[in-house]
Amino acid sequence: MTTSSASDLPPLDALPDLPRDADGPVFREPWEATAFAITLELHAAGHFSWDEWATTLSITIMAAQDAGDPDLGDTYYQHWLAALEKLVTDKSLTTPDALSLRADDWVRAYRSTPHGQPVELKTG
Amino acid sequence: MAHDHHGDDMTAPPSDMALRVQALESLLVEKGLVDPRALDVIVDRYENRVGPRNGAHVVARAWTDPAYLERLRADATAAIAELDYTGRQGEHMVVVENDAKVHNLVVCTLCSCYPWPVLGLPPAWYKSSPYRSRAVIDPRGVLAEFGTELNDDVEVKVWDSTSEVRFLVLPERPAGTEGWTEEQLIPLVSRNSMIGVEKARPASEASA
Known part of the structure; x- marks a missing residue:
């Protein structure tokens, strides 16, 4: 039932040094896969072209390398997320302030939810 | 940094990276720019990859x-x-x-x-x-x-x-x-x- 055909994926080869093995992308932590999925979805919905994405990611990685990132693969999705945040704000899908405020909202939601209960966001 | 454990029984927030993804995801979902079920489909496809x-x-x-x-x-x-x-x-x-x-x-x-x-x-x-x-x-x-x-x-x-x-x-x-x-x-x-x-x-x- 896992029909993991690579055919409906955008051209991952266009991305610099994507962590992958013979079967496709690999992830170290769940948030990496979520960031990957958000990117694919926004691209599929036409919010940016794959070239735009690959370019933004490359620039982000090069800037990190220039700043001294050893780039051993373990920081790859940190760069991915930074690039995604840049692209969605460049495209006015959201703003840096909104992202920052929302992250703070989530921290408050976690810290006010007794352990064992689902953490739900209460936005004003 | 990640996962500070408090002395109370409240839930510890995840890592900063996970929080940023959660912030992005929830904002985009609210605006109808991404469908959470579609995200689940993609993530599920890779669940065996983590x-x-x-x-x-x-x-x-x-x-x-x-x-x-x-x-x-x-x-x-x-x-x-x-x-x-x-x-x-x-x-x-x-x-x-x-x-x-x-x-x-x-x-x-x-x-x-x-x-x-x-x-x-x-x-x-x-x-x-x-x-x-x-x-x-x-x-x-x-x-x-x-x-x-x-x-x-x-x-x-x-x-x-x-x-x-x-x-x-x-x-x-x-x-x-x-x-x-x-x-x-x-x-x-x-x-x-x-x-x-x-x-x-x-x-x-x-x-x-």
């Missing part, structure tokens, strides 16, 4: 190596680390063993309390409020929905993860697998069997 095979390796080793099983019982975190599966956040792993009289089931709320180094990404149902509440109130009903029927004399134990402890179910070794190697056994250990909603796959389902 790691339940790690947990299956641990289970198959425990089935075939009695000395390893003893170490796993004594200190699961260290025994799992022997196989090079370690989390960044130092969470404490505890293995709970199924046998003829006891069936263990694990619940928690969000992926911050899912043992992802050994189980990979939490499935969407595991994170859902209905699973969380019903697993505690009516565990046999939840098991039945997964097609898992237990005899009346089997005790069901439900383990709710805390911010410091993550549970891994050690399913019963399927009948008819005597003499099988670790490599032969690994495919029988499903992710769901290590959460405890199902049993390990029967020997007949071993892939050729």
Whole structure:
């Protein structure tokens, strides 16, 4: 039932040094896969072209390398997320302030939810 | 940085990276720019790519190596680390063993309390409020929905993860697998069997 055909994926080869093995992308932590999925979805919905994405990611990685990132693969999705945040704000899908405020909202939601209960966001 | 543990019983926020992804995801979902179900489809496609095979390796080793099983019982975190599966956040792993009289089931709320180094990404149902509440109130009903029927004399134990402890179910070794190697056994250990909603796959389902 896992029909993991690579055919409906955008051209991952266009991305610099994507962590992958013979079967496709690999992830170290769940948030990496979520960031990957958000990117694919926004691209599929036409919010940016794959070239735009690959370019933004490359620039982000090069800037990190220039700043001294050893780039051993373990920081790859940190760069991915930074690039995604840049692209969605460049495209006015959201703003840096909104992202920052929302992250703070989530921290408050976690810290006010007794352990064992689902953490739900209460936005004003 | 990540995972500061407070002295109270509130939920510890996940890592900064995970929070930023959550912020982005929730904003885009609210604006209708991405469909959360579509995200789940993509993430599910890769769920085997983050790691339940790690947990299956641990289970198959425990089935075939009695000395390893003893170490796993004594200190699961260290025994799992022997196989090079370690989390960044130092969470404490505890293995709970199924046998003829006891069936263990694990619940928690969000992926911050899912043992992802050994189980990979939490499935969407595991994170859902209905699973969380019903697993505690009516565990046999939840098991039945997964097609898992237990005899009346089997005790069901439900383990709710805390911010410091993550549970891994050690399913019963399927009948008819005597003499099988670790490599032969690994495919029988499903992710769901290590959460405890199902049993390990029967020997007949071993892939050729």
